[in-house]
Amino acid sequence: MFSLLMKEKLYLNEVVFGTAFGIIIGPHAGNIFDPRSWNPSTGSQSITLEVMRIVLATGLFAIGIELPKNYMWKHAKSLSAMVIPTMAAGWLIVGGILEALFPNLTFVSCLAIAACLTPTDPIICAAIVGGKFAVKHVPVNLRRILLAESAANDGLAYPFLSISIYLTVESSKRVAFGKWFLVGWLYQVILGVVLGIVMGLLFSYLIQLSKRRGFIDRESYVAQYIAMSFFTIGIAHTIGSDDLLAAFAAGSAMSWDGHFNEQTEGEVFASVIDLVLNCACFIYIGAWLPFEDFNIPSLGIVPWKLLVLFISTAFLRRILPMMLLYKWIPEIGSWREALFCGHFGPMGVGAVFISTLALTELPTPHNPPQNQEELLALCIQPVVAFVVLGSIIIRSYYLHLFICTRNRATLRETSKQTFNFLQ
Template structure:
């Protein structure tokens, strides 16, 4: 595994600028394609399913580590006290949206696959309910998203994908208990006591306490001069492994605990101020993500996508995937976005205007593989042919999940290209429709609009300020150009604000709150690469 990961990462690093910044292809797509190519259905040099009875356990632990590190990083890199300040929007986006998608997807699974009862369909739907935080982070952190997605929207997408990945446990546990327990009363009782109190609530509290303790301990050590910034960077792995180790030992929700620990350690903004500008977390994410998606690419069971005797056929899988994309998240977001302050209108609710639409389709990837593998550990070993409904579920669960994961990776890997193509076509169409010839009379709808006239003294402006005719003869909306300042894409909001954070490191070290009381005033020439009309001064 290590040699294949090293080959993929080394070659990806050579062409990373071309692939990520120009072609908009991230390590998720490249890792999956590379895994398929070296997997059992192509080169057959790497086959995780040939490792015997431990394959499911290895898959579970590989995905657990990658998810935990990613969730901790998301929590640690959110703005200070973000979860408290945006609790309303997150609560609405996570709980009702997950519940709606879970019920709707289960209904279509029940209708498409004749061997399933609705309870079995709920188990499969629970694996596909959470938004994958790894793919979401790769999309949100890309150049395209930095240019097109508002920063508030990027933050809430990251936080929501991290929170609902950990909250998949209750949806899975109630489905499993209803499948395996003989009494619904016993199943609901276990779900409340174990699924909610012991796994979710206890796991969240443990993660928050461990993050809080580490935050104060690291701050004390840094003040006393017995720890440096590198010690903070090490917590990306050290505290993550410690948290999931403790929660795994006692049987609590380790993924939600990792996210809570990351949120707690940066609750006052001090942790991110000390790690600002360090590339360690990005390097670790790249290595782990490449390794995980190489593994997933080689793990995908292509030979199981057509099993008519078990009710699995390609057309059923394709219809299910399309239904999931259309109905899993979008209807609930359109109904609930009015109560989410971070979403200003219905266009942002489905990300259909100047924003990549695939973000709110809800990518499915590592989280779905992890939850489905975890479900197999709680189901009986299947016989062939399956004798009970639980055995049928165990025999077909990962086949359905793996097909949806593959489709999600393809859609989210190519969505930017389709979106960019559509946007370019629309832009060219609008430009051509607005083109005027200086010597012509112009379209009828411009008959009442005053224009610029060229004289020997130069260009004289008419009394109508809204529209101008450029030298090339194209009509441009002057109000659109002057309505808001242009900040270049090379100066992102995060990098712009990082200067404020850096100026506060001394204050933070002395315990002063990290808010920077600067003023915004018009800038002079030469500042912010001569693009931004604002600058920060003390």
């Protein structure tokens, strides 16, 4: 009932609303909604995994659909420079920070946690750069490249996680690297992308054929939007490939010639579905957050270390690589825009999904843990959850103030509107 007022005056979005409401009704406040109690034997990991998978896949498919036609081909060079070296540098930087703060974890275990914090979350990204404030103040080239980057690097988090997990659970490094290349890259990433492209192009051809023959109306296009995203991740997950990259590739392939965008232009149903899924997802995350696990001294997890980790991650994970690489990215025209892109790296649904996926690959831990694998299983979600909570709180509001600094008049106007509203 107050969403428009909050968005227009305080520049907050459904990400913050949903998370706050989830915390209020969750087990640490109202105790009305407790997702961790649904399946006590596994800590509700399977339910959390599938909820995050559906929301992520739908969001990634939507980003692929909404990008201009041939966008991925035209901007492949820029995306390659933004995604691969930035992710790799951020992965190593966060791994080093974790090793310094948590000496009981090996560097490989730290890299496994860092893999969860490496990708930019596409759901928060879409919610922020797709808002009216960002549309007004952020250049369209930056908004599009950030959306495309967030979608691509979320799916590419698999290889970073898989090499860390293989090195942790496998006794031989040769076996670990062999599985990483064959399974992590060839089967999951490359097959996932190829599968998504083939399905997207095939579906685009079929839907255009149906349109020419009068078999489908305008309203059904939007229904196919949702059905195709679910169908893609279903096929990809069944064969064990990267379902997130498959969803993004399928969305990009479907909009390759611009036909699907033309037919759905002006339709709001898909946006409503995205909004409902996003709100439900962040309510779930708010109730899921393990506040009691943010202080486990026996594992080396204490609040001040988590706070230092969050601040260090926010300032070091992306800014330095982006400042070094922006001259090779035509969409970024100045160091200020590079600083903005480097700062912009929210963590949310993707981090929760990757950390939950990691737990499915690790042994069930004892308390106290018996080995490094069990220690990693106990530490990964409390650490990731704290950083996600901080990212949701800070990124979703501070981003708008950061944008305002590009224009002093806009900053004064925004501050005045916010002050008047609070009064």
